Amino acid sequence: MIIDKEKAKHRAAGLDLFRVVAAVMVLLFHCNIHHGNDFGALTGFVSMGAVFMTAFFMLSGFVLFLTYRERDLLKNDALKNFYLKRIFGIFPLYLIVAALYVVTLGQESAFQNLVLLPIEVLGLQSVFSTLFPVSHNGGTWFISCLLFAYLAFPLMQEVVKQMSTRAKWIVLAICTAILFWSPLVVHTFKTDSIYSNPFFRGLEFFIGVLLCSLPIRAGIAKILATWKVFVAEAVLLVAGISVAVRLNVFVGNYMLYDWIVIPLFAFMIITLTGLKSPRLLGSAVLRYASAASYAFFLAQTFNTEIENWLFAVCGIQNNVLQITLSVSLCTVIAVALHELVEKPCAEMLKKKL
Template sequence: MRTIDSIAFQKERYFPTLDGLRAISILLVITWHVDEHRWWYLSGYTGVMIFFVLSGFLIHTLLLREEDRSGTVSLKAFYLRRSFRILPLYFTVLAMYVGMLRLPMLAKQAVAFRAALPYYLTGFNDIAPMAPFNQSWSLGVEEKFYLVWPLLGFVVLAARRAWRIPIMALLAAIPLFMGPLGHLGVLVPYAIIMLGCTLGACLDNEAIYEKFRRFLGGIGFILVPVVFLLFHALLGLHPDRSRPLFGYLLIGYTLSTALVQAWCVMGRSPVHRVLGSKWVRYIGQRSYGIYLVHLICLSVTQRLLPPVSPIKTRLLLLATTVLALAVAEVLYRLVEHPCIALGRRVQERWLHSRRTQEIASPALK
């Protein structure tokens, strides 16, 4: 496999293959929710873990790019981008749930939804009682993580950049390795995101990057995806998710996921071209919308195609995926993309205003 050098990597602002990973992740999640027993071997719940590592890597890498360019990170600009990226579509779909659950046939689910709604409105989705829209638990984890980590990593540790990687590695490792022993389990999702951040910090370090490059340019080209697929298979074969062994398999899977993401962003091969191809990227770029709406779409398709046979279950999976993609496309055009563009304009106006004030301030003095 051909790998890019650190100079080329530092110039990257967009990683097409990560959209490919997003596409795979969301398809895994849909298989799990359609029928976790029929497609047990796909371990579809791992799609969220891939999302977590990917999110940590990408956001931390882009913050490092900003720090390299300007010498600092604007938290206000970051929170503006994040808010316009996540919240408009989130509240749009939440409103869709509110409207849908007003139907008389869904009255029983509406009771549970009303109990969970205060959690959904305040970002505590991960501790909300079981109710419709509970797939949003991962958003609650991400939003709390990104509320705290940029402040800690780029303000508190701004003058101690050499400390970042060791601190990040510890923050990821302690919950991950204590989780299977029954400790710090609530912090494991945050640790998985931190693992992605740690990967981003490592690849930003030229010396570490070159070590990754030598490994992935050699035996790692085959070894990394094989180990990832092996752990994926072992998770599906392990019957008891409450046993410590399963927890340690999850650790191996999470670490191999991080290596696969390094493999994706650093390498160039036919597989990378497939992951970065137009239609795979298309699904990945709409994965957030698909994630939010796919359970609504599943409830619709289940009424039309009750999963009473293997063929109907496969049709249910296909119909749910197509319908979720169609709804996500509409939301992407009407809500998601316009709000992201609006957020960029608001950020640019604010940054321009701040630069103007900084230029004018010396003259005023």
């Protein structure tokens, strides 16, 4: 049992790093699109930082299967506890952020907010693609997609458990092909964006589940689980996206970049799962940052508006200073949300369970 726990800690440490990187990259992406911040040679890559939402959904599916693979979630108590953890972990912070936004920054009328209320409370906004720019949904759409994925996960898990390895590879190929091809349909026929569509984000989540369930040969896993391989994967990711942006290949069609990011994110997750690093394992800062990553994502809902006011009032035009303040502000808001909302809710959940 000691060996199993140690392996679990190493896996968690590597995946914590991946989660934190995804959250930070989305923030830097927002700095670029909202303030035109320059990142030198990496500007093209950062300008497509929205692709890290794909990393987030893949990682979510992978981690959930890794956590619950030995449990039968279709049993009554197990199913109830699973959903309670998701409810306590997601809804309190989400509802507080949504309410704060409506009160402080919302542009909708009282009647419009009343009409939206049941949709927002239930997390159904991602079903309505045109609600993305309305109210806080440009920052909280991913929660709606995640809720649908979590709702389906117990069934996903049981189905995957009963698949043969060959069937898993086939289903993985089909899911990936759908994600590769669907953005071409959007581009060709000018349909609504599928960026915040729960079906396509659910496929990314399901790919994470399948990836975790696939047996990886010990020899291959050992080769992949090194810092050198991770650096090589990161370089390929940056180079692939940067070259595509330089060639103006569907820039702004973030889902079309799944051709590049899904394979590389998959390899990165496998690499970081097997990576044994005492530094990562012993990093309290990394553990805390990972625990607060959900709050960090939600903090970005307020970041742009506060930054616009702050930069204007203080006359801040320096590129580096703007980026530094953006990261610092988002971190402060995230820590406040994590300490004042997430931690108390976690304690309440422990008592209830």
